[in-house]
Amino acid sequence: MSAVPPAAFLPNEPATGPRAGIRPQIQDLRTENIAELAVRARSLGGVIPLWYGEGDMVTPAFIRDAAKAALDEGNTFYIPNMRGMGALNEALAAYQSRVHGRPIAIERSTVAPGGMQALLLALELTVDLGTNVVYVEPQWPNIHNAIHLVGGEPRPVPLGFDTDWRLDLDRLFAACDARTRAIFLSTPSNPTGWTATRDELQALIDFSRRTGIWIISDEVYGRLSFEGDVAPSVLQLAEDGDRVMSVNSFSKAWAMTGWRVGWLSHPTGVAAELAAMTQYINSGTAGFVQAGAAAAITQGDGLIAEIRGRVKAGLDLAYDKLGRIPGIVLPEKPRGGMYAFFRREGEPDSKALCRSILETARVGLAPGYLFGTSARSFVRMCVFRDLGELETALDRMVAAMG
Structure with missing residues (x-):
């Protein structure tokens, strides 16, 4: 993140009114994420969002039921x-x-x-x-x-x-x-x-x-x-x-x-x-x-195994499809987590690359500059998704970028 990534937080600006009375560390804080891309995605429609660090699985019933039972028992x-x-x-x-x-x-x-x-x-x-x-x-x-x-x-x-x-x-x-x-x-x-x-x-x-x-x-x-x-x-x-x-x-x-x-x-x-x-x-x-x-x-051991299997299948699919796009640089397969993290040769600006993929393929990815200077040219894709939806997103990318 220089030591400081652009826009992750900004230098102190002259503050007046209530802002002048808050800690400098708080004055500096800014929410910098995929907001600009997300706004554009809403106007485009039909975008498959793979930018968040979150799967598409609803919390299973046995966990929800335990919380409901606690509520019914008055655990408030x-x-x-x-x-x-x-x-x-x-x-x-x-x-x-x-x-x-x-x-x-x-x-x-x-x-x-x-x-x-x-x-x-x-x-x-x-x-x-x-x-x-x-x-x-x-x-x-x-x-x-x-x-x-x-x-x-x-x-x-x-x-x-x-x-x-x-x-x-x-x-x-x-x-x-x-x-x-x-x-x-x-x-x-x-x-x-x-x-x-x-x-x-x-x-x-x-x-x-x-x-x-x-x-x-x-x-x-x-x-x-x-x-x-x-x-x-x-x-x-x-x-x-x-x-x-x-x-x-x-x-x-x-x-x-x-x-x-x-x-x-x-x-x-x-x-x-x-x-x-x-x-x-x-x-x-x-x-x-x-x-x-x-x-x-x-x-939850069975649930963990299921999620791990879904993530691994998603990662294998992503590496297979992304490997067909000219110039895509794929690191060795991750040993854990739920992301594919890759770059394209000749594309140093990950934000511009994510914007291009959003416009041409209708797929939302997270730009790597958010994760630090050393990741500026990379983009992150969450692969904990329904395999059919993930395959559709990857096929769109292959068609648009290949």
Whole structure:
């Protein structure tokens, strides 16, 4: 995201009236996404939208029914434990212990209204004004702006790219200094699908032990791994006392984007602080939403497998069709996530390319510049869609671009 991508946030403008009295970090914030393209899409009609990080699957009935039952039982009151409802906390401990192959104590998880809130808790816990967070890009744009929001300096370090995305640990560590409070990464990555290896994660944890710098790992796509039941995770390697946190969400692998529920895995030693922060930020997550999440995590293994299969089939189809378009550069197939991330030779401006595809093929894609300077020429396509609709979109692109 320069260190700052164009329009992700803008330099301070002279402020008058109420705006003059708000924090500079808030004055700087701008919502920069696909709004311009979306407005045009509405006027065109018939556009297949593949730009959002969201599948087209409605949350399955067994999750919805659990939330409805909680409502019918009168579960509409505060949850006294700010870190989560007992049934969900227990389910999270059992689930994480099972999938990561080692005990993860109940005290190591805090429920939040969405993965974004869990991320903000992690940043608020660690980042001061005048400090920085080093993060791996291409990266979900919310990360850059969340770091800025809490008063930190976002400091991106790009993945290398030849035929695939690769992490240079020496370059990452060299970007850290005495003011670095955390290193942030997403694995599997949105948008690239790059996935950290166990050796890379161990190197990050070892670096944290030497320096005291926190490691914050966004593992929202961890169960959408194509190389195993779960992608390598910091939770498989870190000890309870390590300065390591993992951000997770029910949005992607359980088809619950609109529910706004996620969790933060953290050392036991900061559980009390996170409970206090939760109390003063939002006073916890709705009980009936947590009931749905508990059903998802205790009964949802089949659902995860189904979603993973749909995403993998969509990715295979995308690579087959996109490979027929002259000049399309496809990295090696992602090892996880739910996106195809590609570029076209001779097209350095991803926004212009997305606009052209929208006009000629009636397909909506996300321009790569949103994900950082190193992704400026790439575009992102969500492949968690009905295969027939995805094939129609890809056929349109082949016809328009081929």
